[in-house]
Amino acid sequence: MGQAANDVVIVDNDPAAESARPAPPQAEDHPELEALENRIELLTSQLQGMSQQNEVSRGRTSRFQYLGLALCVALIGWLLLNNNRLTQEMAVLQADKRQLEETVSLQSQLNETMRSELSAQIDSQLEISDSHNRRFFESIEWALNEDGQFGWDEKPFNDQLATTLSQLSQNLHSVGFVGEISIRSHLGRFCLVTASNGESALPDSDATLSSCEIIQFTPSLAESMGTDQSPGFERFLAAFQSEYGEDIELSLSTAGDRRPLARYPAEDPDTNAERWNKAAARNQRIEISINPY
Incomplete structure (x- = not known):
């Protein structure tokens, strides 16, 4: 057993034997493959670059x-x-x-x-x-x-009435009045006699109605006599219109004998004519009314 441990193994390296072993295969030259590999490497590099750019x-x-x-x-x-x-x-x-x-x-x-x-x-x-x-x-x-009566032989729209209306208009205009002044005439039925000269006149104070004639007004006669104007009143109307224009207007009319103010006595032949004519004188009048607008 101890001898075996000290035995030396001698290996014989024979050169002939070494030469007799087959040589390892050598790489063959293939230029097409190398070009393809280079191309693949280039494409791979480009793809990696594009991938990096995309990222x-x-x-x-x-x-x-x-x-x-x-x-x-x-x-x-x-x-x-x-x-x-x-x-x-x-x-x-x-x-x-x-x-x-x-x-x-x-x-x-x-x-x-x-x-x-x-x-x-x-x-x-x-x-x-x-x-x-x-x-x-x-x-x-x-x-x-x-005080609006006028005489039996006077025109209803006369000079005296013109003076009254002129003063009235001035007073009304001074206080700013704007409106209408209405003037209406009323006629009395006088009992008259005819004088020797052919003109009408009042009978004596002791006369009766049997000795005089009472005026009878037809509608046309009442209108004519009730609106009769004196020359002075006509001039007053023209001046009035020029002075006041439409601020103050005058309205003229007549009621004839239809609205007596005083009652007449009995129309009897023995009635005293003077008494009758006094009633007629009261009824012969001008009626004025003031109507503001």
């Missing part, structure tokens, strides 16, 4: 998209905030508008109430003023009509 481009696009999204979110947020602010302002404006409308409505009601009260006061004052004016005009009319 860079995608990265940039993603950043732009994120940036755009962020801007959209910011814009939407700003719009929401602005809309909220506008909504609040609109609510305030609507509240102010309602308050203003209520104020205007209340003011309109107050104005209408004041207008109604003022109108009522004005109407009341106008009624009082009209009443005072009416009484004033009636007093003037009474004074004029109380």
